[in-house]
Amino acid sequence: MLALLLTFVLVAGLGGVLAAGLMLPALGAVGTATQATEDMFDEIPDELAIPEPSQRSEILWADGSRMASIYADNRVVVPLDQMNPHLRNAVVAIEDRRFYDHRGVDPEGIARAFVNNLAGGSLEGASTITQQYVKNALIEHGRITGDADLIREAQDESYGRKLAEAQMAISLEQQLTKDQILEGYLNLAQFGRSQYGVEAAAQYYFGKPAADVTPAEAATLAGITQSPAAHDPERYPEQSERRRNTVLSVMRAQGFLSEAEYQEARDTPMEEMLTITPAPNGCQAARSAAYFCEYVVDELLQHEEWLDSREERRDALYRGGLIIHTTLDRERQVAAYESVTASVPVGDPSNIRMALSSVDPTTGDIQAMAQNTNFGSPSEEDSSATSVNLNVGLSHGGGRGFQGGSTHKVFALIEWLREGGALEDTITVRSPTGPDGRREFEPDEWSNSCDAANPGSVYPPRNIEGTGSDVMTVHDATRMSINLPFVEMATQIDLCAMMDTAAAMGLERADGNPLLNYPSTVLGSNEITPLSQAVAFGTLANDGIACAPRAITSIENHHDEELATFETSCERALESSVVNAANHSLQAVIDDDPYATGRSAILPEGRSAAGKTGTANDASASWFVGYTPEQLSTAVWMGYQEATGAMTNVTVDGQHYDWIFGSHIPAPTWRDYMARALDGEPQTRFGEVGERELEGERRRVPSVTGQSIGQAEDTLEQAGFSTRVGSGQYSSAPFGTVAGTSPGGGTEVRGAELITIHPSAGPPPASTNNTGGDDDDGDDSEDSDGDED
Numbered sequence: 001m002l003a004l005l006l007t008f009v010l011v012a013g014l015g016g017v018l019a020a021g022l023m024l025p026a027l028g029a030v031g032t033a034t035q036a037t038e039d040m041f042d043e044i045p046d047e048l049a050i051p052e053p054s055q056r057s058e059i060l061w062a063d064g065s066r067m068a069s070i071y072a073d074n075r076v077v078v079p080l081d082q083m084n085p086h087l088r089n090a091v092v093a094i095e096d097r098r099f100y101d102h103r104g105v106d107p108e109g110i111a112r113a114f115v116n117n118l119a120g121g122s123l124e125g126a127s128t129i130t131q132q133y134v135k136n137a138l139i140e141h142g143r144i145t146g147d148a149d150l151i152r153e154a155q156d157e158s159y160g161r162k163l164a165e166a167q168m169a170i171s172l173e174q175q176l177t178k179d180q181i182l183e184g185y186l187n188l189a190q191f192g193r194s195q196y197g198v199e200a201a202a203q204y205y206f207g208k209p210a211a212d213v214t215p216a217e218a219a220t221l222a223g224i225t226q227s228p229a230a231h232d233p234e235r236y237p238e239q240s241e242r243r244r245n246t247v248l249s250v251m252r253a254q255g256f257l258s259e260a261e262y263q264e265a266r267d268t269p270m271e272e273m274l275t276i277t278p279a280p281n282g283c284q285a286a287r288s289a290a291y292f293c294e295y296v297v298d299e300l301l302q303h304e305e306w307l308d309s310r311e312e313r314r315d316a317l318y319r320g321g322l323i324i325h326t327t328l329d330r331e332r333q334v335a336a337y338e339s340v341t342a343s344v345p346v347g348d349p350s351n352i353r354m355a356l357s358s359v360d361p362t363t364g365d366i367q368a369m370a371q372n373t374n375f376g377s378p379s380e381e382d383s384s385a386t387s388v389n390l391n392v393g394l395s396h397g398g399g400r401g402f403q404g405g406s407t408h409k410v411f412a413l414i415e416w417l418r419e420g421g422a423l424e425d426t427i428t429v430r431s432p433t434g435p436d437g438r439r440e441f442e443p444d445e446w447s448n449s450c451d452a453a454n455p456g457s458v459y460p461p462r463n464i465e466g467t468g469s470d471v472m473t474v475h476d477a478t479r480m481s482i483n484l485p486f487v488e489m490a491t492q493i494d495l496c497a498m499m500d501t502a503a504a505m506g507l508e509r510a511d512g513n514p515l516l517n518y519p520s521t522v523l524g525s526n527e528i529t530p531l532s533q534a535v536a537f538g539t540l541a542n543d544g545i546a547c548a549p550r551a552i553t554s555i556e557n558h559h560d561e562e563l564a565t566f567e568t569s570c571e572r573a574l575e576s577s578v579v580n581a582a583n584h585s586l587q588a589v590i591d592d593d594p595y596a597t598g599r600s601a602i603l604p605e606g607r608s609a610a611g612k613t614g615t616a617n618d619a620s621a622s623w624f625v626g627y628t629p630e631q632l633s634t635a636v637w638m639g640y641q642e643a644t645g646a647m648t649n650v651t652v653d654g655q656h657y658d659w660i661f662g663s664h665i666p667a668p669t670w671r672d673y674m675a676r677a678l679d680g681e682p683q684t685r686f687g688e689v690g691e692r693e694l695e696g697e698r699r700r701v702p703s704v705t706g707q708s709i710g711q712a713e714d715t716l717e718q719a720g721f722s723t724r725v726g727s728g729q730y731s732s733a734p735f736g737t738v739a740g741t742s743p744g745g746g747t748e749v750r751g752a753e754l755i756t757i758h759p760s761a762g763p764p765p766a767s768t769n770n771t772g773g774d775d776d777d778g779d780d781s782e783d784s785d786g787d788e789d
Contacts, residue, residue, distance in 0.1 A: 078187065340673075368673070577693055611667075612624070630684055
């Protein structure tokens with residue numbers, strides 16, 4: 001057997017392992033190759049292709065610092081010139097001292113290993129660095145492709161497998177330089193339980209890059225590869241130190257270290273060397289940004305423009321060493337988390353949740369995304385922990401969303417303005433017709449231009465968040481957030497157009513379905529998310545241009561080559577004149593006025609801001625959504641995670657509330673975050689409201705006295721007015737015809753005023769005090785409309 005091996009070694013050294021392998025049958029080998037080995041020879045390619053090793057991907061903050069690592073294997077590939085020379089020398093000294101002299105196999109090493117392992121039937125310890133590189137590459141290829149047979153064959157220590165490995169090593173040496181092979185090996189080899197490659201190992205054990213390791217650290221790393229489990233310096237420091245010292249002795253003997261360098265390195269205790277610096281795998285390491293990190297992962301996996309399939313994108317994320325640049329601002333994220341948890345602490349006994357999303361309205365870039373829970377699964381130590389992102393919808397790891405409440409009055413306001421209405425238009429709230437001050441709106445009072453079905457029953461809203469009079473302007477209804485004026489406004493606009501406008505601004509349902517456009521949607525019955533709210537309101541901060549949310553700016557590989565870019569996606573959704581008018585009223589929400597619902601959101605130093613409070617039915621959700629011009633748009637939501645409970649008679653952070661409105665906790669939270677996020681930023685201003693949008697176009701009301709009710713409705717509607725039939729009035733006009741209108745015929749009114757038609761009840765009854773003379777039927781003083789024929 002020994003003669004056979006020496007013959008093989010000599011031939012391999014002169015002309016190639018393959019030729020030696022072919023000679024084996026002729027020499028009458030005692031131990032014949034297995035069928036698996038023969039198959040491996042048959043499958044050897046003409047040009048050995050070493051696969052790109054699996055390495056970790058990095059998700060970065062906007063400033064370029066690391067937020068989280070995602071990986072199947074913790075590996076960071078670096079070039080040889082970014083590895084300290086001591087490290088390269090240590091590996092060559094202990095693993096393959098004739099590395100720079102042989103051509104892939106080391107005859108002397110094989111002979112020595114054969115003698116040492118003669119009784120075992122294997123050639124353990126005979127491999128050169130080149131052979132180890134081939135072995136590791138085959139194992140890595142099997143791991144990447146899921147080929148268990150390839151991994152098993154590559155790990156086999158039999159003569160046949162070594163023969164195949166040697167042939168591949170010689171082939172590889174004909175294609176690559178020694179430094180290229182050494183670089184590949186040092187990036188591929190395992191240096192610990194879960195560290196692959198010297199860069200990840202240096203970062204983990206010593207908290208520094210491979211370029212900066214000391215001789216002692218280099219020797220420690222070089223000693224690990226012989227047995228990554230047994231020589232793990234973290235778990236077995238004494239064994240690792242003995243192995244390190246062996247490496248140092250070899251380095252000194254081969255001239256890589258001076259006596260002084262050797263002694264200094266040897267005298268360093270292992271425990272003093274270690275600075276364990278884990279690279280946690282997954283988004284949980286991102287702490288307060290963990291939910292955003294998961295959003296980024298979902299966004300990447302859904303980006304069909306990058307790679308063809310979700311499986312390819314997932315493989316690239318976990319093995320491709322991607323560098324993922326995100327939009328999240330570290331300082332603003334800290335401010336968001338601290339503001340949210342100061343208002344509703346993590347684990348508050350109320351079990352109430354709070355979430356905040358903040359975007360740059362000019363780009364859609366997500367600046368902050370926080371909630372008052374820890375990322376993970378509930379446990380005894382933290383029952384409030386959750387993996388559900390409360391800021392987003394189902395498609396990105398979120399839930400089914402929360403009703404928007406009165407924040408959605410903004411969309412009715414915008415549609416009112418787009419259809420010709422004005423802020424100073426007067427809205428008359430009709431008297432309640434139901435219990436508890438409810439006004440019952442009939443199914444035929446609504447207008448839908450699309451296929452949406454009108455409700456089949458009455459809609460009975462009432463005022464909750466604010467109080468107001470029977471007649472008030474659109475501006476005051478907005479400032480005070482009164483329900484019924486907005487519902488009255490909604491009867492005069494197209495509900496489908498209102499929701500189409502909301503969608504164009506970026507509002508989306510959390511479940512991914514189209515926005516509903518029933519009457520109740522005026523008061524916010526659509527279930528949406530904080531991120532969607534911030535994006536939609538951001539359109540008002542950006543002069544009517546809506547920008548889709550963006551979490552990722554670009555993806556690169558570890559060679560700094562750009563793989564994909566995520567451009568901003570912005571389109572005009574609203575006219576500037578409408579935006580300026582809406583902002584005029586929404587600024588009044590954040591005003592030092594006892595009737596302004598958002599007065600607790602006033603920003604310091606007189607900074608201009610606009611926004612809207614919101615409280616859903618039974619206080620199941622409370623909101624404040626606001627923005628500054630071309631700077632930030634931020635939504636704050638508060639409620640229960642399942643959106644089923646009422647925030648009434650509750651205690652939050654030690655303070656009792658009978659009913660939690662948007663002005664109570666969300667608005668001050670918004671203020672605290674925005675004040676910090678905008679600190680040092682320049683003051684910006686909103687555009688001026690136009691006269692038309694403020695006061696409306698003055699139009700004369702046609703006189704319809706004496707016409708039939710139907711004729712009067714046609715005449716008024718053709719003139720651009722909405723109509724309704726009010727109470728009857730005594731009049732000289734024939735019974736059943738029009739006695740007059742409110743406002744009266746000939747009156748100049750602003751905007752799309754609602755005209756009330758009063759049917760004639762005939763002449764007034766004769767006075768019982770009349771003692772004679774003719775009745776004076778020519779006096780129309782009782783007609784409140786002032787009509788003139």
